[in-house]
Amino acid sequence: MYKLLTHNDLDGVGCGILATLAFGEDVDIRYNSISSLNEEVKKFLADETQHEKELWVTDLAVNEENEAAISEFIQSGGKARLIDHHKTSEHLNAHDWAWIETKQEDGKQTSATSMLYDVLVSEGHLEKTNAVSEFVELVRQYDTWEWEKRQNEAAKQLNALLFLQSIEEFADEMIDRLQQGDTFVFSDLEEKLLKVQDAQTARYIRKKRKQVVPVKIDTYLAGVVHAESYLSELGNDLGKTFPHLDLIVMVMMGTKRLSLRTIHDDVDVSAIAGNYGGGGHQKASGASLTEDAFELFVKKAFDLQTLRPDAIDNRFNVPENDLGTLYANEQNDKFLIVQQNRKYYIMKNQQPAEIGFKSFEEAERQLKRDELAFLVTDHRYVKYLSERVKKQDLTVDQPVHKNQEN
Known part of the structure; x- marks a missing residue:
């Protein structure tokens, strides 16, 4: 039996889909936000009735308390492993139970889904097929934003499809398709729905372009905007619309979170996110809306002038x-x-x-x-x-x- 705690974005859900393909009903999956993961790990470790299960954590990293607790759990006979690809998780490589890798051998950026796929295939839990390999590559390209360089709209559409339904509905549909099909393709109905979604995304982004406020963060100039939807697409678009900004900070008041994006190679938003208890990739990270963050990105930004697009x-x-x-x-x-x-x-x-x-x-x-x-x-x-x-x-x-x- 397995217990999988994974992220609730496309990459994390991709891990859940692969785990189901590999373990079937023998895996219990829980999709988590960044903020809820550590509580779920703590609950698992505290519940001895769960300890016959092997704990897997994917696309997320644990805090120091759970890092120590997992090591103790393993020393006492438990089984656990963590697979992640975020730069801010690399310190966990000090443990045998963790595998953190930001790049593949060919130099391409990794995703948790692509890493888990390699593990499941190499350990004989899952057979490699064209359909699953194509699905995994679409997830990797979207999560690393490589799809834009390749102009691979299918990767972006896959993510959009996830948010058109519940995680469970999406996962069930993908599992059925990957088990039966020789290649991974969208249905005619999905193609129509995605066209509608693309139009909605474009309208949302056009509106948000007029709401960006410039805020200084030390030596950086950030564009701050309140947003709850289409964060990856929005952050990338605003970065290109205002290339003189070092980064984009999207404030999510509902979930009390920050999402940070940059299009610049010399800016590491994971380091900035770390100041607010967050982390992630160099160009895409998240953090909590702490008191300091609220003071800077909400209160200070409130009276500032919005930027005008060219x-x-x-x-x-x-x-x-x-x-x-x-x-x-x-x-x-x-x-x-x-x-x-x-x-x-x-x-x-x-x-x-x-x-x-x-x-x-x-x-x-x-x-x-x-x-x-x-x-x-x-x-x-x-x-x-x-x-x-x-x-x-x-x-x-x-x-x-x-x-x-x-």
């Missing part, structure tokens, strides 16, 4: 335009990024600039972080240029910076 589908007001690229802020200040002598300068309200930047991207990033500026529409851009020409203060030899050498 204008889209511009033809004229585009980066590195010969006549300059125009931005504005909520105070109606105008900022023109222009190039001169291989450097880029930010002119505020037609005044010559002092500091030159090596690239347009560097200048734009600084402008958006300092002034909360946004790219204006073509209409405002053309109007701005026309007014400057009429006033005769826009000429080809106009000085754009105060010093010739910077």
Whole structure:
């Protein structure tokens, strides 16, 4: 008999599906949030009637108290193992009962589902099939966000399908399909439902783009938004919409949780999440809404100005335009990024600039972080240029910076 405690997201549910395929009715599965896991582990270890079962924990990590308790449980004759792929769990590799691995031998990022699949196959609990292998790979790609690089929409759709029904309904349907099919495919009805879900997700994200507030976290600038749905898709989209932000923090008031995302390779959100009792991956982590987090991400953010997304589908007001690229802020200040002598300068309200930047991207990033500026529409851009020409203060030899050498 087995007791599986696993996460309640797609990767964790994938582990539950594999365990059922391998052990059938001999496994008792409990899907947990990050915050509820340790209480479930504690209950299991305290209940001696459960001790004939082998405890498995997947896609989650235990706290220090349960770490010590599991070791004692094993020393007294119990059986337990933990399989996880989060960077913040690597300290558990000090124990023989834990296997934490963030990357596969081929360099690709792991998921708990892919790791458990390898264990179950290698130990003879489960036979490898095309259908199960395809399912496991879709879960891995979604959980590591590799699906976006590969443009594999099926991985994103699999996650969406999970949230269109209960975990139990999803798991039962997947188990039946994986046992009977030679390949993993969606049904016609699922395809139709997923199209509706995609439209709902897009509308939700468009709304949330207008609600992002910039909050400083030490040397980082975070975009904070209250959100309860489509967190992975939303965090990724907001990161791309506002690339000058170091990370996105999504506040879930209902569950008193934080979800952190970044698109930048030089930002580790798991370290930031650790400040609030959380952890996870470098680019995707979670934490509790502690008193300190509430003070910073809710109270402090409440009175701050929301960010304005850049204008889209511009033809004229585009980066590195010969006549300059125009931005504005909520105070109606105008900022023109222009190039001169291989450097880029930010002119505020037609005044010559002092500091030159090596690239347009560097200048734009600084402008958006300092002034909360946004790219204006073509209409405002053309109007701005026309007014400057009429006033005769826009000429080809106009000085754009105060010093010739910077």
